[in-house]
Amino acid sequence: MIATPSTEIAVEVKDLRMAYGKKxxxxxxxxxxxxxxxxxxxxxxxxxxxxxxxxxxxxxxxxDGQVLYGETDYWxxxxxxxxxxxxxxxxxxxxSALFSxxxxxxxxxxxxxxxxxxxxxKAEHRDRAEELLGLVGLxxxxxxxxNEISGGMKKRAALARALALDPEFLFLDEPSAGLDPISSxxxxxxxxxxxxxxxxxxxxxxxxxxxLFAIGDDGIFLDAKSKQPIARGAPKALxxxxxxxxxxxxxxxxxxxxxxxx
Amino acid sequence: MSERxxxxxxxxxxxxxLAAVGKDALSRFAAVKEVATLLGELILATIALVRGRARFDxxxxxxxxxxxxxxxxxxxxxxxxxxxxxxxxxGAIQLQKFGAEMFVADLVSIATVREMAAVITAVVLSGxxxxxxxxxxxxxxxxxxxxxxxxxGVSPVEYLVLPRVLALTLMTPLLYVFACGVGLIGGWLVAxxxxxxxxxxxxxxxxxxxxxxxxxxxxxxxxxxxxxxAFAGCYYGLRAGRNAAAVGEATTSAVVSGIVGVIxxxxxxxxxAFALDV
Numbered sequence: 016m017i018a019t020p021s022t023e024i025a026v027e028v029k030d031l032r033m034a035y036g037k038k039x040x041x042x043x044x045x046x047x048x049x050x051x052x053x054x055x056x057x058x059x060x061x062x063x064x065x066x067x068x069x070x071x072x073x074x075x076x077x078x079d080g081q082v083l084y085g086e087t088d089y090w091x092x093x094x095x096x097x098x099x100x101x102x103x104x105x106x107x108x109x110x111s112a113l114f115s116x117x118x119x120x121x122x123x124x125x126x127x128x129x130x131x132x133x134x135x136x137k138a139e140h141r142d143r144a145e146e147l148l149g150l151v152g153l154x155x156x157x158x159x160x161x162n163e164i165s166g167g168m169k170k171r172a173a174l175a176r177a178l179a180l181d182p183e184f185l186f187l188d189e190p191s192a193g194l195d196p197i198s199s200x201x202x203x204x205x206x207x208x209x210x211x212x213x214x215x216x217x218x219x220x221x222x223x224x225x226x227l228f229a230i231g232d233d234g235i236f237l238d239a240k241s242k243q244p245i246a247r248g249a250p251k252a253l254x255x256x257x258x259x260x261x262x263x264x265x266x267x268x269x270x271x272x273x274x275x276x277x
Numbered sequence: 278m279s280e281r282x283x284x285x286x287x288x289x290x291x292x293x294x295l296a297a298v299g300k301d302a303l304s305r306f307a308a309v310k311e312v313a314t315l316l317g318e319l320i321l322a323t324i325a326l327v328r329g330r331a332r333f334d335x336x337x338x339x340x341x342x343x344x345x346x347x348x349x350x351x352x353x354x355x356x357x358x359x360x361x362x363x364x365x366x367x368g369a370i371q372l373q374k375f376g377a378e379m380f381v382a383d384l385v386s387i388a389t390v391r392e393m394a395a396v397i398t399a400v401v402l403s404g405x406x407x408x409x410x411x412x413x414x415x416x417x418x419x420x421x422x423x424x425x426x427x428x429x430g431v432s433p434v435e436y437l438v439l440p441r442v443l444a445l446t447l448m449t450p451l452l453y454v455f456a457c458g459v460g461l462i463g464g465w466l467v468a469x470x471x472x473x474x475x476x477x478x479x480x481x482x483x484x485x486x487x488x489x490x491x492x493x494x495x496x497x498x499x500x501x502x503x504x505x506x507a508f509a510g511c512y513y514g515l516r517a518g519r520n521a522a523a524v525g526e527a528t529t530s531a532v533v534s535g536i537v538g539v540i541x542x543x544x545x546x547x548x549x550a551f552a553l554d555v
Binding site for chain 1: 424429
């Protein structure tokens, strides 16, 4: 069961414009994310979903606009303030981004050590890493290297690493991409369970229909053709009431009328 | 016979050529800016290290030190032994014509200590260690590991570039000293084997020919070469794209830039040494 998110706004994106040099990707992006909710960034391939996520996690400055965490505009803040905000993030990358030379346990321990979690000893870091890996069902794999495990296990290990610093904001880029339906379903359930446990605000980039219907409380739909958002709301609500033919076709997995594949 | 292109067409061609030159100049300027930015970040990271605030993996740093130092001994020894031998062969053939074969030791020792040991070692390190740095960092870039570091609030320059530049900058002068020894032995083997020189005469001439300034010059150069090769490897690794071909491109660029940079720096040192009469 999905918990009711708070009414407090945790993240706000205002008038964001995304571009690579002179090439416009998206503009007029604005939305608010409630604390404790799962917010889905939807849209077809190449519409700029992952780029939007990069603007939100501080990897890529937008062409224009604001990303507000509380009252602080991330991109207008001083470096120290940006660092402080970033320490509240947990990020699961599309390709897992596990450090290939480190074991799963070391991968999970790394953010704790690098962020000077001095309250805990090395042994405590290791215990915490094992606890997190246990939480994602990988207790048996703590000493394995990333190249010794499957794609689904990598995603779960990366999720454990994203949780290492008890994040307030969890960003998941295509968490179920490349997974079989059962692993994908398990990952969705895990995301819901983690949200319950950690009370984190979760932002997910996905175009996997079963996933976005299963976990999304709210969302935004980016359109590659018009280069701006064309729908806002929970995926289920969009399926029921959104009148945009492209959104309807996308959510029903149909080919839109007049689609010439250009 | 082809007609002369109309004036409009020629004008368009000129404009296009000018635009290509402009684009090339802008991209080169952008590259210079990138290099300056990385250099600045590296200096800041070094300051953070001195103040005990740099965040990097010490175990990984030792692994880099070992890979760029001890593990390179074999190939550095082989190449410098052969270069020392080649110098002796070339010198022997020419000097025999004047009955001055005893000066082979002078030629080998000065050429090895002032130039060849430092340059050849740096070229070997560029192909071996600089390429490895570029490949490793470019692969991390493709796997989003660099992005993961950034979201953990860790500077990739502190975590990846600083240990590598430090390791190679410190290891190259040590490898240079080793290369000098091996190069001199290569020259000695050939000189004693092909000419009628005694061991004692060869080593006496070597000791007479060499002075402290030759070693200082060679060590100083190898220090700069090490920093340059490591910097080139890290720079091309960090700016690599995210596709499969990017790793190969980064590696090639790192090696080529490393070798060209080593030769250019060596030329600058040669000019300075000549001007200062060192």
